[in-house]
Amino acid sequence: xxxxxxxxxxxxxxxxxxxxxxxxxxxxxxxxxxxxxxxxxxxxxxxxxxxxxxxxxxxxxxxxxxxxxxxxxxxxxxxxxxxxxxxxxxxxxxxxxxxxxxxxxxxxxxxxxxxxxxxxxxxxxxxxxxxxxxxxxxxxxxxxxxxxxxxxxxxxxxxxxxxxxxxxxxxxxxxxxxxxxxxxxxxxxxxxxxxxxxxxxxxxxxxxxxxxxxxxxxxxxxxxxxxxxxxxxxxxxxxxxxxxxxxxxxxxxxxxxxxxxxxxxxxxxxxxxxxxxxxxxxxxxxxxxxxxxxxxxxxxxxxxxxxxxxxxxxxxxxxxxxxxxxxxxxxxxxxxxxxxxxxxxxxxxxxxxxxxxxxxxxxxxxxxxxxxxxxxxxxxxxxxxxxxxxxxxxxxxxxxxxxxxxxxxxxxxxxxxxxxxxxxxxxxxxxxxxxxxxxxxxxxxxxxxxxxx
Numbered sequence: 001x002x003x004x005x006x007x008x009x010x011x012x013x014x015x016x017x018x019x020x021x022x023x024x025x026x027x028x029x030x031x032x033x034x035x036x037x038x039x040x041x042x043x044x045x046x047x048x049x050x051x052x053x054x055x056x057x058x059x060x061x062x063x064x065x066x067x068x069x070x071x072x073x074x075x076x077x078x079x080x081x082x083x084x085x086x087x088x089x090x091x092x093x094x095x096x097x098x099x100x101x102x103x104x105x106x107x108x109x110x111x112x113x114x115x116x117x118x119x120x121x122x123x124x125x126x127x128x129x130x131x132x133x134x135x136x137x138x139x140x141x142x143x144x145x146x147x148x149x150x151x152x153x154x155x156x157x158x159x160x161x162x163x164x165x166x167x168x169x170x171x172x173x174x175x176x177x178x179x180x181x182x183x184x185x186x187x188x189x190x191x192x193x194x195x196x197x198x199x200x201x202x203x204x205x206x207x208x209x210x211x212x213x214x215x216x217x218x219x220x221x222x223x224x225x226x227x228x229x230x231x232x233x234x235x236x237x238x239x240x241x242x243x244x245x246x247x248x249x250x251x252x253x254x255x256x257x258x259x260x261x262x263x264x265x266x267x268x269x270x271x272x273x274x275x276x277x278x279x280x281x282x283x284x285x286x287x288x289x290x291x292x293x294x295x296x297x298x299x300x301x302x303x304x305x306x307x308x309x310x311x312x313x314x315x316x317x318x319x320x321x322x323x324x325x326x327x328x329x330x331x332x333x334x335x336x337x338x339x340x341x342x343x344x345x346x347x348x349x350x351x352x353x354x355x356x357x358x359x360x361x362x363x364x365x366x367x368x369x370x371x372x373x374x375x376x377x378x379x380x381x382x383x384x385x386x387x388x389x390x391x392x393x394x395x396x397x398x399x400x401x402x403x404x405x406x407x408x409x410x411x412x413x414x415x416x417x418x419x420x421x422x423x424x425x426x427x428x429x430x431x432x433x434x435x436x437x438x439x440x441x442x443x444x445x446x447x448x449x450x451x452x453x
Contacts, residue, residue: 037281061310114142221246
């Protein structure tokens with residue numbers, strides 16, 4: 001850990017400043033990492049990847065062990081975070097522009113190529129409440145005319161239609177960000193931009209959406225950090241990729257810089273910090289064990305993600321919550337923290353009662369809809385989780401699988417034949433939900449060729 005402890009004294013100093021008045025809304029920092037798996041942090045079990053600053057954040061706030069992305073791929077989850085709605089409601093059910101499979105068994109529905117300007121975003125509501133707003137990093141919800149600055153953000157650094165950066169080292173060739181000096185590392189640059197926004201808005205409430213391009217491919221890490229992990233390869237019990245580890249460390253360093261900035265400016269006591277991922281880890285790069293499968297899949301490895309919320313003065317330090325929660329909940333949660341009401345028609349539920357340790361959630365179930373093919377091999381599917389049970393419906397052949405996640409988090413034992421009544425109940429819930437959100441379904445493909453890939 002040599003060279004990574006430079007922030008510890010500052011972070012432990014608790015230079016929090018005077019407590020905010022009851023009428024003072026908190027600042028909010030929402031950090032979204034791309035493709036970060038459920039076990040890819042030290043505080044979520046990794047013995048290979050080093051994440052001391054994120055682990056410290058978890059020790060200060062609440063760690064959710066059963067948090068879910070709204071989709072198994074990125075763009076739909078991002079749309080869900082911005083609107084509080086399930087992806088089918090906004091017409092974005094695959095990553096933009098998607099993966100064409102013209103000869104597949106099913107013809108998949110078209111998706112919107114951008115988040116409609118008519119949607120009310122989290123940033124628009126907070127901006128209307130007097131917040132300074134910034135989007136730093138990946139957007140992937142539309143091209144020119146649909147960038148973050150058209151969706152309620154005062155500042156956009158790096159947000160465009162790109163789903164991954166051409167390079168993590170400058171020159172980046174990202175059209176909405178000034179080019180860096182040759183060799184500058186993108187994750188470091190985004191963290192620096194985030195700190196500059198905080199410093200510039202220290203005297204007013206702010207909402208910072210830091211959406212890292214990392215740890216999405218292309219795999220590129222700083223060589224000196226890669227060498228450190230290469231020397232330890234094989235020690236991670238499933239986690240062993242030294243370049244991926246270096247990318248995670250860069251994200252963690254950025255979190256450390258942001259926390260240090262908040263402490264130095266005496267903003268820590270009135271700033272909520274939320275950390276999460278947009279979908280599960282990509283299997284050929286990381287391991288999601290004990291979860292089954294990874295990004296693109298209906299199984300837990302594709303949708304279960306890390307989630308940490310630190311709300312100073314509210315969350316109990318080191319708290320752990322096992323309640324199932326999902327991406328659109330963060331929309332409603334942040335609005336309640338800011339003293340604003342969520343608009344009609346959203347699907348999320350505020351997590352404030354859980355964060356206060358004062359109650360649970362009202363909803364019956366959590367749902368997913370992915371009527372597409374994924375390059376990793378996943379086929380069109382839908383899923384529902386109610387209580388401890390999760391049902392997956394595969395659209396190509398109509399089969400269902402049923403799992404008790406409390407007893408079988410690895411989804412190894414299909415209970416559909418053993419508990420047919422429960423399977424029928426959950427399948428009925430899933431069908432009713434699809435109807436309620438206007439979910440579009442795939443249809444038989446007249447051009448189907450079983451020999452095509």
